[in-house]
Amino acid sequence: MTVAQIVFILLTIVGLGAAFLVVTTRNLFHAALYLIASFFAVSGFYVLLEAGFFAAVQFLVYIGAISILFIFATMLTRTVRGMVPRNSQWQAALFIAVVLFVAMVVMFSPISFSLPTRSDRTFGGVDWQFAEVLGKPGVLRSVPDSSILDFGRALSDLNQYGIALLLSGVLLLIGMIGAIWVARERKPREILAERARMAAEEASEAARQSVGTKIPDVVVAHDSHH
Amino acid sequence: MDIINNLVKNLGDGIAAGIYGALGQGLAADILIMVIAAIAVFAVASGGFAGLTYAERKIVARIQDRVGPNQAGPYGILQPIADAVKLFTKEDTTPAEADFWVYNLAPIIVAVFATLTFTVVPFAPGVVGTNLNIGAFYIIAIGSASTIAILMAGWGSNNKYSLLGAFRTVAQLVGYEVPMLLNMLPVIMLTGSMSLVDIIERQAGWNGSWGLPFIVILPLSGLAFLISGIAEAGRSPFDLLEAESEIVAGFHVEYSGMKFGLIMMGEYMNALGVAVMFSVLFLGGYAGPILPPYLWLVLKAFGVFLVLMWLRGTLPRVRIDQLLNMNWKFFVPLSVVNLILVMILGKVFVSDPALFKANGGILIQPLAQALIMGASSFVLLMIALAIVTRRVRKDRMAEARILLQRRETNQQIAASVH
């Protein structure tokens, strides 16, 4: 048992335990905190995978920004102390999740369930019997020292990923403007106008439904009398 | 001379050799050395914290024309110990209906994340906790994670004023991370690496010749980084959130005793971390002519902290909306323009012959390039300040005009009544 294996198992317990608590707890603020714990564990996985830069990015982006967004949204929608019970379709969701997990484990790991199709592992045209997948030692290459430098060069080179980077910048800009506009503070006059418009829409919707599925001129004349 | 210069390094090497000799080269020895190193870094940071609380109270007192604590020991030297004893002997309360784990975990997280910044700071050549190749970025990431602890403290206190204070604090902290990161970028660009050791080495010797601290080449970035760092650390004049004279003391109103002590320690470590970061990034860290390196770092960090204390004693507090306006409408655009300016100048005026052959530009001496960048940063700072002062003056004149009009109408009304 190497140190890395022990650390991996600890991180798995923390990460998956916290993830499980996120989806089962009834208190939304606690769910946000458990989510932060699972982000922490994922950051630890990145460190084990020798992608230290992404461990720091995970901290900065997920724990430092997205978690705070979640907590602010929780406070602003005032359902913290309310229950977050299970859905009406939770049994189906549980079934799907379990089936999917079992399928993925069977496909991607050497854990065999004595299924006859396991002898042929060319799934999707790819031979999954990589030595690395099955855990045979000695085939692993090491990360070059200049990996961050190469990554940076690839992101800035217009022939490689530069255009994708510029597009993601535009995406973030649009997201930012959209989020600010959608969630902006509305003046009282604006709020009243919105509510009046929605009430009028609901009234016409109810009138249309009570008459039936056809849309005759009678309904239009009926509406104009109001 | 060499012994004094490398005192810390030799001490560390000696201890390591002793442990390896006793326990062999295995895992146990490695873990023991790491634990001792962690305790040493924590001891240095905590010792700094204790000394700095005392120094701050004395210096701010002198600025305010009073004496400061002088009862506990000669010249009040034992005041930090008295403070610690007081905090330990206070009752450990938890508010009713507060979330126990959230409330009690928050001060620990604040203190821990604030101390983690000292693990990548190089104290002397060869004396560094971990020479991460993403050292500068790691510090920003750790700083951003401690904002969660403040939200936990605010929410776990079961107190709506505490929650509001936590929201304002988080808005300020999250906002000022952006100019901090944007102003660290020119330094990283000029060095070519995010590792703090590389940054200091770059300032110590520029292309093998004599060195130049980055504050000369990038004065605007340094200034903006320092101001954003002061806002990040929540120190005056940006301490509306947790100052003692505010009606509700912010997110830590429900904390007392050692939990409050931990939060305060976290804040001081944050401030000390900002001072150390500024001296590493812009002032040259442990590089310096005559004195041993660790003394240089202590002197520079303490000098920057002195500036922080000076600002605290001198400037009035900034209101939270003025603060956030200043961040998003002044600092962020200024930092972006500064970044673009440094990028363009770095490409146009190259000092490395290999880069000149590859990309073209104007080939000049390194010193000339440094001075051109410094001068243009300074010009940009002056332009920005001129724009801002002119706009502020216009706003203030408009306000004064409105007030004057109102006073005239009031006087007319009063005169017509009589």
Add this chain to the structure above:
Amino acid sequence: MLNGIPLYWYLIVAAAMFCIGLYGALARTNAIAVLMGVELMLNAVNINLLAFWRYLTPESPAGLAFAAFVFIVAAAEAAVGLALIISVYRNMNSIDPEKLDLMKL
């Protein structure tokens, strides 16, 4: 085997986190909790990407670039999603996905 950890350990952990996130996204009555499930799924995908990068092509920056873009898109999507939730809450006073059925026939 990196330090004794074969690749399929990472794949199993990522699969588990993905399925937990999937359950969360499908079986919760609060839209913010649904978004938390989505974030868990995105994290699981990132673990997968970086694990494959490290074990199969560690010298190429392609895996890192892909993971970086997943980070960026996840952040943008979380921000816009939460803004929409706040706006929906203001108009409908409820963020239960089962009750928000204005667009149903």
